[in-house]
Amino acid sequence: MEPIVGWAGDGAGGPAVVVLDQRALPHRTGYLRLSTVDAVVDAVRSLAVRGAPCLGLVGGYGVALAAHLHGTATPVALAAVRDAAERIATARPTAVPLALGARRALAALDGGPAAVLAAARAADAENARVDAAAARRAADEVLRLCPDRPVRALTVCNTGPLATGATGTALGALLVLHERGALGEVLACETRPLLQGARLTVWELAAAGAPHRLCVDSADPAALAGGLVDVVLAGADRIAANGDVANKIGTYMLACAAARSGIPFLVVAPEETVDPDTPTGAQIVVEERDPDEVRLHGGTLQTVPGTPVYNPAFDVTPHDLVTGIVTEDRVWMPGADAATAGPTRG
Ligand code: MRU
DSSP, X not given: OOOSEEEOOSSTTOSOEEEEOTXXXXXXXXXXXXXXXXXXXXXXXXXXXXXXXXXXXXXXXXXXXXXXXXXSSSHHHXXXXXXXXXXXXXXXXXXXXXXXXXXXXXXXXXXXXXXXXHHHHHHHHHHHHHHHHHHHHHHHHHHHHOOXXXXXXXXXXXXXXXXXXXXXXXXXXHHHHHHTTOEEEEEEEXXXXXXXXXXXXXXXXXXXXXXXXEEOGXXXXXXXXXXXXXXXXXXXXXXXXXXXXXXXXXXXXXXXXXXXXXXXXXXXXXXXXXXXXXXXXXXXXXXXXXXXXXXXXXXXXOSSTTOOOXXXXXXXXXXXXXXXXXXXXXXXXXXXXXXXXXXXXX
C-alpha cells in the first residue's frame, strides 16, 4: 500500500501532496493528489486526511508544496509561502501536530524548496520512529496493568496507521499486543457522527486479523460495567501541561465510565502532543463542525430540517480521570502527580 500521506514531486504532474482519501473507506481505496494549497486545506477540513500525527505530516508536506509552487527567491514569494503555511496550520484548531508540522517545515525556508521538503521528510521519518516506540511502550504498560489473560480493550475513534501514517498510537499498541498473542478482543466504538471507529478502526483490525466487535458509543458504559473490558485506550489531539486530554468526542464519557468501573484509562500519543503553552484543558480550542454531520446519516436527513445542532469534534478529559499518558519517552500519570508538566518543546 502507498503511504497514507506522501510527496509526489518528481513526476510529470508537478509537485503534490498525495493522501489516501479516508472519507471513502472502507468501501473504496482511492488517493487524492493535492497540487494546490487550497486542496490541502480542503482535504484537512473535510477529513479526507485526519488523525493528529497524520495532520502533522500534511502540515510539513503542505508547506513544502507551497515552497515549490511559489519559490523562495523573492520577498513576495517568501510572504506567499508564509501565508500558505498559516492557512494550513490553522485549517483545524485542536490537534497540536498540524501547526507544529507546518512550523517545522517553514523553519527551513531559508534553504529553499528542497530544504523545506527535506524537513518535511525528516519529520515523517521521526514520526514513524516515535509512533512505533509509543505503541510498544503502551503495549508493555497494558500488560503490566492487565497481566492475567488475553487483554480485552475498548477504543474510540481511529488511532491506527490511518491516523498516524505509521504504526498507530492507541490502536498501534493493540496491534502490537495482537502480534504478541496477548489480545483477547477489541471493542471498537463506532464514533458518531463520522464513524471513524466503524469505518476505519474496524477496517484496520480486520486487515490485521485481530479479534474485534463493533458497538454503538452509548454501549460503552454498559460494556465497562458489565465486565467486558480490561482497559480503555485512546489517542490525543492535544494534551495540556497539566495532563488534561483533548480527543475525539465521547472520550470524556469513556473516561468517566472507566473510572466508575475501576478500569484503567490510558492515552497513547507522541510527546509533541503535550503542549506546554496550554496550561489546562480549559484553554484548548475544540473544533465545532458542520451541523449536517449530525443531521444527516449516509446523505439522508434524520431529523427535522434545520434543527440546531451541537457538534464538537473533540472533548477534554480531566487529568484525574487518566490512569496514564504513554508517549515514546515515558508513562506519565498526571492524576497521580498533578504537579508534573510536559517537557518544553524545542
Ligand atoms: O477528527 P479526527 O478523525 O481527526 O479525530 C481523530 C482523533 O480524535 C484521534 O483520536 C486523535 O487524532 C489521535 S490519532 C492517533
